[in-house]
Amino acid sequence: MQLGTRWSAGGDPPARLTEAFVAQxxxxxxxxxxxERGVARWTLTWLEGRPVAELDLGIVVTLDHTGRVVVRHDDEDEFG
Known part of the structure; x- marks a missing residue:
């Protein structure tokens, strides 16, 4: 895992993220x-070279093994 950065919801995400990822x-x-806008914060990390953005409210935006952007709640099974 590689540490990325943090930013506030509604703020500018890191430029390194794809347009599809930022759209989600x-x-x-x-x-x-x-x-919650401007209060909730995203944490971006990189796992196996793929971005994982987690909102401190428990929402996760990531890429699956095919490169498709996936949104889930942190209590959901990532592989199911």
Whole structure:
């Protein structure tokens, strides 16, 4: 695992992320209650070269083994 960075929901994600990945991050942020925007924070790490962005509210945006962007809640099984 490689440590990345943190940023506030609604802020600018790291430029290294693909457009498709950022689009899913923005879609998650669009569904947040107004009071969470700018308060909730994303943590970006890299696992096996793939980005994993976790919102401190428990929402995870990552890439699957085919490169497809996946959104899940941290209590869901990543492989099921």
């Amino acid at each position: 991050v923005r879609a998650v942020e669009a569904d947040l209650p107004a009071g």
